[in-house]
Amino acid sequence: MSHDTQDLEQEILDVLFxxxxxxxxxxxxxxxxxxxxxxxxxDSVNMMELxxxxxxxxxxxxxxxxxxxxxxVQNLADQIKLLVEKKS
Amino acid sequence: xxxxxxxxxxxxxxDALGAExxxxxxxxxxxxxxxxxxxxxxxxxxxVGTNNYLGLxxxxxxLAAASxxxxxxxxxxxxxxxxxxxxACHAALERSFADFYGVPSAMVFSTGYQTNxxxxxxxxxxxxxxxxxxxxxACIYDGCRIxxxxxxxxxxxxxxxxxxxxxxxxxxxxxxxxxxxGLYSMLGDTAPLAELCAIAKEYGAWFMVDEAHSFGVYGExxxxxxxxxxxxxxxxxxxxxxxxxxxxxxxFCVSRHPELQLLRYxxxxxxxxxxxxxxxIGAAAAALEAIRTRPELKANLWANATRLHDGLSAAGYELxxxxxxxxxxxxxxxxxxxxxxxxxMEHGVYVNLVLPPAAPEGAALLRxxxxxxxxxxxxxxxxxxxxxxxxxxxxxxxxxxxAQ
Ligand SMILES: Cc1ncc(COP(=O)(O)O)c(C=O)c1O
Numbered sequence: 001m002s003h004d005t006q007d008l009e010q011e012i013l014d015v016l017f018x019x020x021x022x023x024x025x026x027x028x029x030x031x032x033x034x035x036x037x038x039x040x041x042x043d044s045v046n047m048m049e050l051x052x053x054x055x056x057x058x059x060x061x062x063x064x065x066x067x068x069x070x071x072x073v074q075n076l077a078d079q080i081k082l083l084v085e086k087k088s
Numbered sequence: 089x090x091x092x093x094x095x096x097x098x099x100x101x102x103d104a105l106g107a108e109x110x111x112x113x114x115x116x117x118x119x120x121x122x123x124x125x126x127x128x129x130x131x132x133x134x135x136v137g138t139n140n141y142l143g144l145x146x147x148x149x150x151l152a153a154a155s156x157x158x159x160x161x162x163x164x165x166x167x168x169x170x171x172x173x174x175x176a177c178h179a180a181l182e183r184s185f186a187d188f189y190g191v192p193s194a195m196v197f198s199t200g201y202q203t204n205x206x207x208x209x210x211x212x213x214x215x216x217x218x219x220x221x222x223x224x225x226a227c228i229y230d231g232c233r234i235x236x237x238x239x240x241x242x243x244x245x246x247x248x249x250x251x252x253x254x255x256x257x258x259x260x261x262x263x264x265x266x267x268x269x270g271l272y273s274m275l276g277d278t279a280p281l282a283e284l285c286a287i288a289k290e291y292g293a294w295f296m297v298d299e300a301h302s303f304g305v306y307g308e309x310x311x312x313x314x315x316x317x318x319x320x321x322x323x324x325x326x327x328x329x330x331x332x333x334x335x336x337x338x339x340f341c342v343s344r345h346p347e348l349q350l351l352r353y354x355x356x357x358x359x360x361x362x363x364x365x366x367x368x369i370g371a372a373a374a375a376l377e378a379i380r381t382r383p384e385l386k387a388n389l390w391a392n393a394t395r396l397h398d399g400l401s402a403a404g405y406e407l408x409x410x411x412x413x414x415x416x417x418x419x420x421x422x423x424x425x426x427x428x429x430x431x432x433m434e435h436g437v438y439v440n441l442v443l444p445p446a447a448p449e450g451a452a453l454l455r456x457x458x459x460x461x462x463x464x465x466x467x468x469x470x471x472x473x474x475x476x477x478x479x480x481x482x483x484x485x486x487x488x489x490x491a492q
Binding site for chain 1: 217222229232233236237238239240241242243252253256257444445
């Protein structure tokens with residue numbers, strides 16, 4: 001993995017952690033392996049808000065249907081990374 | 089997740105409501121006295137939480153048409169139009185909608201929910217792009233999801249946000265579908281349709297409007313908010329329901345594109361469900377005729393809406409939007425929402441309690457919806473009940489009014 005893509009991944013995770021910090025986590029701590037639904041009970045509106053913020057931060061289109069492949073924070077970061085890389 | 093896990097999750101959702109005595113499933117209307125009154129828990133109650141905007145559910149012309157259709161054509165169609173044939177009444181009502189809008193195409197569906205599902209599942213395929221208002225109704229989201237298209241939300245009623253998201257789509261914006269509603273059912277706010285439509289067209293996108301709550305209520309002729317915004321010649325698809333101003337059960341889609349009719353050959357929610365019953369079609373046809381010929385219904389509705397809006401804001405309540413037939417009172421917390429909702433019931437007034445996530449932007453809403461059939465006495469009784477159940481709000485309002 002090149003240095004750049006690692007940086008990008010960390011940047012995305014940092015943004016997600018920041019945005020998600022206002023929601024309680026069942027186990028107490030938010031990590032990349034935290035499940036957005038099972039551990040955080042994000043409802044459909046929270047999820048949509050999060051995606052709109054992500055789209056604006058990284059200037060990408062993140063279709064809501066892509067969330068079907070997302071469980072953890074890491075999964076979400078991976079999807080966003082794919083979109084950002086495709087763009088450049 | 090297993091089925092038993094899912095049952096546990098649902099029980100948890102129910103219990104969360106019960107703890108606040110906020111479970112809407114406990115409301116049973118024991119006897120329907122009129123479009124605006126029912127017996128609930130043995131008490132005559134003013135209904136200001138329906139979608140009976142024009143108050144036509146007991147209109148003599150509507151009842152007569154439904155009853156004639158019932159007796160002449162039977163209680164059910166027992167099948168779908170594709171497999172079992174159309175009744176003349178289905179085709180006639182479709183012609184009436186097409187004539188009313190002055191468009192070549194109209195299709196009738198079995199509910200409003202299935203109308204949006206039917207249109208979206210019919211016209212969208214995986215890989216297609218949709219940009220929809222974030223406050224869109226569940227059936228719009230469901231239609232997008234089932235179709236397999238890529239769908240993104242734009243910020244509610246924000247034309248510049250729509251522009252930004254279309255721009256981001258690049259070449260894919262051309263041919264994308266933009267979806268919005270007319271009047272939004274929860275906050276009672278209306279979409280800036282002229283701006284949204286202009287932006288969609290600028291990018292070469294299709295434009296669809298769900299007029300579920302605005303048909304019969306907006307526009308000089310009652311065609312809805314697209315008529316009021318002057319975009320009838322540009323909007324590509326308009327959907328609506330029979331379950332609100334049309335006082336029945338079913339839905340419609342109209343389009344300036346003759347190709348809409350092709351959905352009869354490839355829309356699963358149209359093909360694989362029974363066609364609307366003759367009584368439902370009869371009632372909707374008579375209600376449509378009432379919208380065409382009795383403008384006083386709309387005038388009464390708006391007079392009632394204005395009276396309630398003025399009364400509640402003078403009483404110090406925070407209202408979510410300017411006057412419309414849906415007046416949403418914002419309350420700071422779920423608990424306070426549940427408390428006021430129950431107290432209103434005890435005063436013989438039924439409104440809708442809306443909790444997150446259905447209540448946009450957190451907190452809770454007490455949703456009032458007006459009817460042309462409300463009397464001014466009923467409106468005044470509703471305002472009085474609101475003042476009684478939250479004296480602290482009412483005093484605050486009186487003071488600020490006095491200070492002006
Ligand atoms: C915007 C919107 N679209 C569609 C529907 C569905 O209509 P119906 O009740 O006829 O299924 C509703 C109401 O429930 C709605 O509010």
